[in-house]
Amino acid sequence: MTAELHLNRTTKQCDSLRPKWTSDEARAIYDSPFNDLLFRAQTVHRQNFDPNRVQLSRLLSIKTGGCPEDCGYCSQSAHHESGLKASKLMEVQRVLAEAKKARDAGATRYCMGAAWRSPKARDMDAVVAMVEGVKALGMETCMTLGMLDIDQAQRLKQAGLDYYNHNIDTSERYYSEIISTRSFADRLETLANVRDSGIKVCCGGIVGMGEEASDRIDMLVTLANLPEHPDSVPINMLIPIEGTPLAEADPIAPIEFVRTIALARIMMPKSHVRLSAGRTAMSDEMQALCFFAGANSIFVGDTLLTAENPEEDKDTALFRRLGIEPMEQGAA
Ligand code: SAM
Ligand code: DTB
Ligand code: SF4
Secondary structure, X not given: OOHHHHHHHHHHHHHOOOOOOOHHHHHHHHOOOHHHXXXXXXXXXXXXXXXXXXXXXXXXXXXXXXXXXXXXXXXXXXOOOOOOOOOOOXXXXXXXXXXXXXXXXXXXXXXXXXXXXXXXXXXXXXXXXXXXXXXXXXXXXXXXXXXXXXHHHHHHHHHOOOEEEOOOEOOHHHHHHHOOOOOXXXXXXXXXXXXXXXXXXXXXXXXXXXXXXXXXXXXXXXXXXXXXXXOEEEEEEOOOOOOOOOXXXXXXXXXXXXXXXXXXXXXXXXXXXXXXXXXXXXXXXXXXXXXXXXXXXXXXXXXXXXXXXXXXXXXXXXHHHHOOEEOOOOOO
16 A cells, blocks of 8 residues: 555545434435525535635546447437447547647646546556646646546556546436446445545536436435545536437426535535536526535536537626636635
8 A cells, every 4th residue: 555545544534533414414404495505505605715716627528429338318328329429539649739728728627538437458558648748737637537446546646637527426326227337336436446546536416317306415415425525526417418318308497406506515515516517508697596505616618528518708708797706726
């Protein structure tokens, strides 16, 4: 065991003294009168963050489509007919050229995503070179490559990877309705490998997949009861993709979405809660309520991995109207 790994395990033991949340406690907060919920969330937010700053991340799909997993929401699964063209892993120099453009446009964190179940041994040299290259440009690095074993996680940590995104997506109860090619326990195992290697964890989920409110609540309870709170908690609103099993899912009511953000903020006071996929379908007013409820991170740029995101000038205008400023690197 490396010294760093030992230190992490020790820190985790201290953290285990934190009281665990029950579903009933979380439900009582989620169901409280909306004004009480928002007031509490905003109070917690102000105790831990500058309420008028939002962290900006930029995404790049370094390997698109043809994924062997069957996630019911995803355009990139080979199991669905979404019409997306699969591509090979991008060349390192192309990734770095894109990252440089993002940095010059003001991004402080660069997130690279691959449509893999897990990285193959033959891919590791290239992803390591991407992490090293993006670090050298002065940005924080994040990757999402599917499942990782401990050796892969440690190799990425050594390369300088700051964050790893790996979502639990929904409650343990609802998980098998959405994905059959891997289990909720598989997800938790990768999260443990990432945490033990010393990489910061980015972990959240998707709402609006036909789940019950109790599934949204239990998803957040699982996250809040991890040995350490994830550094970032992305809350995605389903982008319905034609050709996927969830193409016709009923959209979530905006107030329910805001309640989910507020509960995440209250249960994980120091985490960055990211208002992730689905912003193109949200009004300015809904996004403003999400920021008030404690969301303090977004993806910028007109494409997420394969789906649309608001244009840069739309976000600039929204930030100006709300008096929000981008968060500096390191503060995030
Ligand atoms: N293949 C890797 C994995 O699944 O961990 C990384 C990429 S995956 C596309 C990253 C996350 O994007 C998923 O876990 C899911 O939460 C989110 N996502 C994917 N498709 C989405 C959609 N149509 N709407 C909302 N969120 C989506
Ligand atoms: C996350 O939770 N959301 C981002 C990021 N992690 C990698 C991805 C959203 C993907 C939205 C659908 C798409 O672009 O294909
Ligand atoms: Fe593959 Fe990730 Fe999409 Fe699932 S969410 S199909 S693992 S790219």
